Amino acid sequence: METTQISKQETFMGKEDLLNHWLGHRNLTRRVIEKFPEKELFEFSVEGMRPFSDMVKELLSIASPGLHGIVSRSEEAYNHNLNLNTKAELLAKWDEETPVIIDLYNRIPEKDFPKNHNLFGQYNFPIKDNILYFIDNEIHHRAQGYVYLRALGIEPPFFWER
Amino acid sequence: METTQISKQETFMGKEDLLNHWLGHRNLTRRVIEKFPEKELFEFSVEGMRPFSDMVKELLSIASPGLHGIVSRSEEAYNHNLNLNTKAELLAKWDEETPVIIDLYNRIPEKDFPKNHNLFGQYNFPIKDNILYFIDNEIHHRAQGYVYLRALGIEPPFFWER
Numbered sequence: 001m002e003t004t005q006i007s008k009q010e011t012f013m014g015k016e017d018l019l020n021h022w023l024g025h026r027n028l029t030r031r032v033i034e035k036f037p038e039k040e041l042f043e044f045s046v047e048g049m050r051p052f053s054d055m056v057k058e059l060l061s062i063a064s065p066g067l068h069g070i071v072s073r074s075e076e077a078y079n080h081n082l083n084l085n086t087k088a089e090l091l092a093k094w095d096e097e098t099p100v101i102i103d104l105y106n107r108i109p110e111k112d113f114p115k116n117h118n119l120f121g122q123y124n125f126p127i128k129d130n131i132l133y134f135i136d137n138e139i140h141h142r143a144q145g146y147v148y149l150r151a152l153g154i155e156p157p158f159f160w161e162r
Numbered sequence: 163m164e165t166t167q168i169s170k171q172e173t174f175m176g177k178e179d180l181l182n183h184w185l186g187h188r189n190l191t192r193r194v195i196e197k198f199p200e201k202e203l204f205e206f207s208v209e210g211m212r213p214f215s216d217m218v219k220e221l222l223s224i225a226s227p228g229l230h231g232i233v234s235r236s237e238e239a240y241n242h243n244l245n246l247n248t249k250a251e252l253l254a255k256w257d258e259e260t261p262v263i264i265d266l267y268n269r270i271p272e273k274d275f276p277k278n279h280n281l282f283g284q285y286n287f288p289i290k291d292n293i294l295y296f297i298d299n300e301i302h303h304r305a306q307g308y309v310y311l312r313a314l315g316i317e318p319p320f321f322w323e324r
Contacts, residue, residue: 010272012180013290014171021294046208048312110172123322128175132183133322139298140321143305150210159302160285160295 019105022135024162029142030094031157038087055141056090057082063134064097067104075121181267184297186324191304192256193319200249214310217303218252219244225296226259229266237283
């Protein structure tokens with residue numbers, strides 16, 4: 001019966017919708033990166049926290065490497081310590097990752113979303129939850145970037161613009 | 163044909179999964195509220211921003227009122243200006259809303275998620291996007307609360323604990 005795995009539970013959203021939702025968030029995060037002055041992107045932080053550039057490197061080291069791990073069932077650890085030292089380099093890497101994310105995401109078959117994957121060898125959860133984590137974590141750190149921008153007297157982009 | 167609307171696109175996640183995901187986020191947000199000292203919850207902010215209590219009131223004035231609008235197809239505007247003046251009152255209201263959210267969410271039939279609803283008379287998007295907005299907006303403002311806690315020298319809860 002072709003509807004086996006989806007007939008257990010009603011559907012909230014489709015595979016393509018979720019990808020578009022994520023890509024919308026990535027567009028917004030890109031605009032937040034752009035808003036930072038070069039120096040403050042790498043140096044400004046609220047006490048005990050990282051500069052926004054380090055959070056962006058974390059996001060870059062999670063999204064496509066995480067999807068790669070899911071697609072290849074690899075449990076290789078992440079490495080947040082990317083060699084990206086200017087805003088232009090961060091933005092170039094951000095853009096470079098977009099088609100990689102689309103390609104890897106599309107390679108995950110629907111039937112795999114509820115299956116467990118030990119993400120980065122540490123987080124053993126259903127693949128759909130791994131992916132929701134990528135997005136939630138991006139929203140979380142980007143919002144911290146919003147506060148940094150406000151503290152610097154810079155108006156952040158509207159949250160609902162994607 | 164019973165699978166009409168779901169056969170167009172593969173499924174990312176089910177209705178029940180999304181609700182559980184949201185409830186996990188609400189648990190975490192509750193713990194962030196708890197971490198604030200009474201005075202700072204209502205008075206501390208980073209320049210140009212609101213205190214965290216006002217963000218929590220926004221979340222409370224969006225979640226169950228938004229779902230109520232979806233279920234009843236009402237376009238009534240939101241009112242963020244809730245009369246909640248202590249941490250205990252915010253937490254009590256937070257808890258009171260949990261079963262209301264569960265009940266209202268469960269009343270939305272699967273076939274309605276892709277349909278447009280003019281949320282609060284202002285945001286005319288598919289119902290699934292209205293609901294994702296509730297969650298994304300909660301993650302966004304909660305993360306701002308994280309920065310406030312750090313600025314106050316208070317360790318926030320772990321992001322992955324739900």
